[in-house]
Amino acid sequence: MVENIVFILGFFILFYVFLLIYDISSLYQRKKQSKIEKKRKEKLCKLIQEKEQNKEAKKSHKKLYNKLKHLSYLSSFCSLLEENITIEQKKLRDIVAQEVYTNLFVSLSNFYIKKDNLSSAYYAYVLRFIKIQSPEINDFLYKCLSSKSVYSVENALLAFYSFGEVDSIIDAYLFMSRKNVEYGHKLVADGLLNFNGSKEELCSKLYEKFDRFLESFQIGFLTYFRQCQYDLKKELYDRIEQNQMTKEITIEMIRYYSKVNYKKIAALLLERLENNYYKDFEYDVVMIQTLAAYPGKETIQVLKKCLSNTNYYVRYNAAKSLNGMTDLRKVIDLEDPFAKEMLASFIGEV
Numbered sequence: 015m016v017e018n019i020v021f022i023l024g025f026f027i028l029f030y031v032f033l034l035i036y037d038i039s040s041l042y043q044r045k046k047q048s049k050i051e052k053k054r055k056e057k058l059c060k061l062i063q064e065k066e067q068n069k070e071a072k073k074s075h076k077k078l079y080n081k082l083k084h085l086s087y088l089s090s091f092c093s094l095l096e097e098n099i100t101i102e103q104k105k106l107r108d109i110v111a112q113e114v115y116t117n118l119f120v121s122l123s124n125f126y127i128k129k130d131n132l133s134s135a136y137y138a139y140v141l142r143f144i145k146i147q148s149p150e151i152n153d154f155l156y157k158c159l160s161s162k163s164v165y166s167v168e169n170a171l172l173a174f175y176s177f178g179e180v181d182s183i184i185d186a187y188l189f190m191s192r193k194n195v196e197y198g199h200k201l202v203a204d205g206l207l208n209f210n211g212s213k214e215e216l217c218s219k220l221y222e223k224f225d226r227f228l229e230s231f232q233i234g235f236l237t238y239f240r241q242c243q244y245d246l247k248k249e250l251y252d253r254i255e256q257n258q259m260t261k262e263i264t265i266e267m268i269r270y271y272s273k274v275n276y277k278k279i280a281a282l283l284l285e286r287l288e289n290n291y292y293k294d295f296e297y298d299v300v301m302i303q304t305l306a307a308y309p310g311k312e313t314i315q316v317l318k319k320c321l322s323n324t325n326y327y328v329r330y331n332a333a334k335s336l337n338g339m340t341d342l343r344k345v346i347d348l349e350d351p352f353a354k355e356m357l358a359s360f361i362g363e364v
Contacts (some may be wrong), residue, residue, distance in 0.1 A: 058090060099183060145177055155170040158191075184223060190228070264314070269300060279304075279308075283301045321336075
């Protein structure tokens, strides 16, 4: 028994000694890496300053190019340009965004266009901080856009967003549509929020060529229109009324009116909801959610009927929308156990 206890204690002592050695070793490695990173940044800053002061500019250009061909130096360079940086680093970012550096980034684009997806994706990420455009740089970014790697596509689009040019964004998504690039609609909507140019002009041109884009892109654009509250009330209403779009696009168009108020849409949705126009609970749920933004007697009346729908999600969302318009106690049958449970979930114990 005593031997077992001694063995266990010995084991735990060895285990903690091992952990201590591991922590010390890790700390040493982190400090070593930190020093190496600092030296890389100092070398890069020196080369950039030499080029800026026109001291052996060609030589500095070549040295910078040779350094930035390595991902380790490219990573250090990127960290110098990241957001939340010092005043000195902001000056550095302004320096490397000058036209005189175009040839350097063109050369690097020609180099990284031949590299693997991971290296190309990372270089594309760096370009978002540079904001320099040229035919060669665009060729590199288009190569990333046609990649099967979502990271390559994402970082190339981020670079285009940072340029702030509407036509570049339109051309990029048209190119991806022709190439049938798979890219989720949520990524599209979230990514467009990074665009640095005129959002109104971007929305206008995206809708102008709306039917030429892939469906997943169209859904993302519709989400973006809603987020920007861009005025497409009449145009989208006409499309919904004609009912010629796919289910996913129609649902996203209906969602648009939850943020952009339009009286005509309320009447159309109430009519279709009451008559079970779509015969699909997913449509019904989205219409009910959207109608929460259109309170009124007719809306309350139609939503009350939805409380007795056989589908749980229809009933739940009807109760949720009604809760923002009226006292649920006045519209829910308290003799119904489900109704009491639904009421309790919104306003507490009945």
